[in-house]
Amino acid sequence: LSALVSLVLLHGIRLAAAGLDRQTRASERLDARQSLDDLLRRTLGSATAIPRSVGGDFTGTPNAIEFIAAAEDGGPGLYRVRLAFERGRLILRRELAVPQGDPRAAVSVIASDLRDFRLAYFGVDTLDAAPAWHNSWRQLTTLPLMVRVILGRDADPPRPPLIVRLWNAG
Secondary structure, eight states: OHHHHHHHHHHHHHHHHHHHHHHHHHHHHHHHHHHHHHHHHHHHHTBOOOOGGGTOOOEEETTEEEEEEEOSTTSSSEEEEEEEEETTEEEEEEEESSOTTOOOEEEEEEEOSEEEEEEEEEEOSSTTSOOEEESOBOSOSSOOSEEEEEEEESSSOOOOOEEEEOGGGO
């Protein structure tokens, strides 16, 4: 009888440990996803409207975006930021907009094992047009009002798109 009780007790402990492991993995995935969303919000939201004549531009395609941003975490100054989807990875590059020999540049893989990454841009592309979503944002004189990020990982269930407001867009 004691052997049977011990067997049931050990089986219950094993099930509880497996449930705890599953819960821990799910919590870690959620934390990583929220950290990535926060990083994308902070990075994209820092885009600055600087005239093209002094080197500022905002170029967006369905799988890459490049812009000028004012950032302080790498040191004060204007930075050229590029976020691109390359071979299943999301790469963030940041360097001084006018480096003049300054070595401050960083390249980071901020997400890997991606199956899907798409960008879209919301705003007006001409003065008399109504705001709408666009697949690309090139050769335009203003920043888009918002950027939509669709991001899918191989191991994660589908998730809703991330919409980031560009505060410097006006």
